[in-house]
Amino acid sequence: MSDPPSRVRVTGPPRRRAHVVRAARTREIDAETALGEVFMRSLLREQLVLALRVLAALALTVGLLPLLFHLFPGLGDVRVGPVPVAWLLLGVLTYPWLVVLGWAYIRRAEHNERDFADLVGSVLPEEDR
Amino acid sequence: MSTDVVPGVVAVVLVSIATLAIGTWGLRISRTTSDFFVASRTVRPRLNASAIGGEYLSAASFLGVAGLLLTFGAEMLWYPVGWTAGYLVLMVLVAAPLRRSGAYTLPDFAEARLGSSGVRRLCSVLVVGIGWLYLLPQFQGAGVTLRATIGAPPWAGSLVVAVVVLASVSPGGMRSITFVQAFQYWLKLTALLVPVFVLVAVWLADGAADPAAAAPHSWSVPLAAPGGGIGLYTTYSLIVATFLGTMGLPHVVVRFYTNPDGRAARRTTLAVLGLLGVFYVLPPVYAALGRIYAPSLVEDGSDVLVLALPSLMVGGVAGAVLTGLVTAGAFAAFLSTSSGLTIAVAGVLSQDVTGRRWGSVRLGGVAAFRVAAAVAVVVPLLMSLPAQDVAVARTVGLAFAVTASTFAPLLMLGIWWRGLTPAGAVAGLLVGGLGSGAAVAWTLAASPSSGWGPALLGQPAAWSVPASFLAMVVVSRLTRASVPAHAGRFMVRLHTPEAVQLQR
Known part of the structure; x- marks a missing residue:
């Protein structure tokens, strides 16, 4: 083996600046200033609107089924193969739909939180914990 | 006793031994008070979701749903759908903020949010009351199951469940019960899934008869009897009760505090949605096959459908093995739900009752928890002994209506609305709790009858939930001056x- 290569100093990207910004903005929230209040209110409203949209999607699909069967009693006789359509909808298809709604909610909610974290200058851990 | 009882006895003994063994194993890694109450908040989403699934799928899910579907048809599909959709509502409205609140129990949350020990005491009373109300049918169901499978006297099943629950909960608390319940979810799923494959194969070999052929038209319509306006009201009221009631169940809420953080709480809930969906696809299969192979159970004794169907369709050694499997699943259902409720009730009791100074004696955290667990189990056990004939599903329904009318408004307004005051919370809890409680107590006491009155009282959630919300908002507005000073700060934390690193 030849001589070891000369040492190179390796450094990360400058962080101090980001750190200062973060400290400043979280301090706004900590101190409950008008600016911190704006940050928190916007996050709160975004998350609430998201939650209400998911619930509306639930109400307009699963929640409308009783009304549909009440208005159109003939649906009780409809079959998909050997299975009455009510059994298929409520017994099987509702469950994957609930998972899809939940999955979409988590994506959006974590997105909102990441935006918020970026706004106040810190970063969410990248990989799932 | 004949040889028929062998599979049942073997199943009950094996499940009890497995429960105690896993609970004891958990004891070795359960040391601190935090372990006891919230498993030191370190349970990962996948394990936690299995534990929540195991805890949540009670006797009503394992035995009751299939029986109700067999008799009444599609209208009863709203129970499993509502019990699952309740987790979606919980996820979008309360899961992450509830975890971030950092409280141990529901009363802790109420006190931290509202800064009032009066609200705390009211919540404690409600948690213990709802917990006992929910434990009662578990003990009764265990009695019914042991009577059906091995011909034991009804009190024997209740006693076995109570003893095993106490033995597995007291030593290890939350940390050990997490493993027990995760195991019991997979046991319950296996116990329904494996027989389904065999039974459907038998059905196909027999020529795949049509299950709906012999059923009335209403069997295919997801509207409550007698249909019309009353049927529509009853169905929607049930939807409100189950969709909102889930978030207020004390044994469900206490599990969310075992997540490491708010994100994990959400992810846990998504996994729970998947696990419950997989499970709830199975009971309708039993109900449909029951229409063909067990017509005698339609009118009478539909609760034992899941236990009876394998031996009716298969017979011989294979039938006995499958019967043992479903019996094991049913017993796991009683054990896991009872354990979860016992933990939740004991958590509240130990903080507000047994953990206090009594004379010159003051018990430490773990000792107080054990005493509280004993109290939490013994009271509903004694209540269940004289009342073996109260319908299991009706008591569970009462619990959902009551939680939807009390804790659901408290959690939703407490998390999303700054203006909630202690007086408003108390008013809403009283209006919702007394209204729904009185309505269903009347229904349980009176004989079944038809018409709008009994419908409104028998399924109260559609009016008691809005009444509770309204009381909270109106009284909070009237007492605007008493909005807690720290409310804004607490909302930030939620x-x-x-x-984002705050000083908190």
Whole structure:
């Protein structure tokens, strides 16, 4: 083996600046200033609107089924193969739909939180914990 | 006793031994008070979701749903759908903020949010009351199951469940019960899934008869009897009760505090949605096959459908093995739900009752928890002994209506509305709790009858939930001056992602 290569100093990207910004903005929230209040209110409203949209999607699909069967009693006789359509909808298809709604909610909610974290200058851990 | 009882006895003994063994194993790694109450908040989403699934799928899910579907048809599909959709509502409205609140129990949350020990005491009373109300049918169901499978006297099943629950909960608390319940979810799923494959194969070999052929038209319509306006009201009221009631169940809420953080709480809930969906696809299969192979159970004794169907369709050694399997699943259902409720009730009791100074004696955290667990089990056990004939599903329904009318408004307004005051919370809890409680107590006491009155009282959630919300909002507005000074600060803590470092 030849001589070891000369040492190179390796450094990360400058962080101090980001750190200062973060400290400043979280301090706004900590101190409950008008600016911190704006940050928190916007996050709160975004998350609430998201939650209400998911619930509306639930109400307009699963929640409308009783009304549909009440208005159109003939649906009780409809079959998909050997299975009455009510059994298929409520017994099987509702469950994957609930998972899809939940999955979409988590994506959006974590997105909102990441935006918020970026706004106040810190970063969410990248990989799932 | 004949040889028929062998599979049942073997199943009950094996499940009890497995429960105690896993609970004891958990004891070795369960040391601190935090372990006891919230498993030191370190349970990962996948394990936690299995544990929640195991805890949540009670006797009503394992035995009751299939029986109700067999008799009444599609209208009863709203129970499993509502019990699952309740987790979606819980996820979008309360999961992450509730975890970030950092409280141990529901009363802790109420006190931290509202800064009032009066609200705390009212919540404690409600948690213990709802917990006992929910434990009662578990003990009764265990009695019914042991009577059906091995011909034991009804009190024997209740006693076995109570003893095993106490033995597995007291030593290890939350940390050990997490493993027990995760195991019991997979046991319950296996116990329904494996027989389904065999039974459907038998059905196909027999020529795949049509299950709906012999059923009335209403069997295919997801509207409550007698249909019309009353049927529509009853169905929607049930939807309100189950969709909102889930978030207020004390044994469900206490599990969310075992997540490491708010994000994990959400992810846990998504996994729970998947696990419950997989499970709830199975009971309708039993109900449909029951229409063909067990017509005698339609009118009478539909609760034992899941236990009876394998031996009716298969017979011989294979039938006995399958019967043992479903019996094991049913017993796991009683054990896991009872354990979860016992933990939740004991958590509240130990903080507000047994953990206090009594004379010159003051018990430490773990000792207080054990005493509280004993109290939490013995009271509903004694209540269940004289009342073996109260319908299991009706008592569970009462619990959902009551939680939807009390804790659901408290959690939703407490998390999303700054203006909630202690007086408003108390008013809403009283209006919702007394209204729904009185309505269903009347229904349980009176004989079944038809018409709008009994419908409104028998399924109260559609009016008691809005009444509770209204009381909370109106009284909070009237007492605007008493909005807690720290409310804004607490809201910040509930909604701030963990990655943002605040001083809190």
